[in-house]
Ligand code: 6CS
């Protein structure tokens with residue numbers, strides 16, 4: 143019996159419906175901590191709260207970057223074709239690698255940098271764990287984009303994430319230019335949840351990680367959102383971090399330049415927001431996409 147038929151929980155963000163439904167105002171804070179709880183000052187916290195994202199240069203230093211780029215090359219060379227965590231572009235180049243911290247200890251160490259983990263704890267106002275980690279390679283010439291979406295819409299519908307209390311940290315390992323598939327964000331869109339139309343197919347992630355077609359707003363909704371919020375293009379040198387709220391509308395274009403846009407994405411979830419049964423899917427997604435036991439990835443409480 144599908145979870146939807148007997149799901150008696152209150153779903154505060156219903157999506158993947160049969161017909162269009164009005165946008166829902168966000169019901170949670172964006173920033174849960176205070177300036178006294180971590181490295182971000184009041185101005186940075188205000189920026190993140192207002193825009194739903196925050197750019198922090200030099201999050202990873204130059205000495206780390208060359209090592210991390212070498213790790214990516216090893217990932218590519220050692221990739222097991224049958225490993226479901228490795229997603230390929232239509233032409234065969236690697237598009238994403240999920241759980242990269244299990245392939246590379248160095249990538250795992252980035253998670254606990256003073257410029258990373260304390261920021262996540264401060265923004266989420268609690269202990270945190272890794273909900274999902276990935277490297278999006280966006281290779282030169284062959285990197286295809288990621289259509290407009292809210293991550294929370296997927297994580298709520300398919301992973302059972304109850305509330306908007308998760309944040310992504312995208313760390314550029316190569317320069318993010320305006321023209322090589324850098325992220326576009328609608329500033330402020332995190333304050334609105336846009337229900338999507340269309341039920342979740344079984345095993346949806348087999349296709350959605352290559353081309354997401356379910357759980358994306360329709361063009362009328364995106365036109366209204368872009369008019370209301372505008373679009374920012376987030377660029378910066380290798381080492382720059384983009385922190386973005388789980389519900390901010392974002393996407394990226396394809397990369398037809400010779401310059402790869404390879405970023406590590408670390409998704410932190412609050413330990414007070416652990417996953418329950420999916421709200422709009424028949425079965426939970428695999429743990430490499432959504433950690434279902436926060437003990438596997440939890441971090442010791444840092445002195446705050
Ligand atoms: O389904 C997911 O979890 C992934 N999909 C997208 C387009 N962004 C977030 C995440 O990597």
Ligand code: FE
Nearest residue numbers: 291292293392
């Ligand atoms: Fe995303």
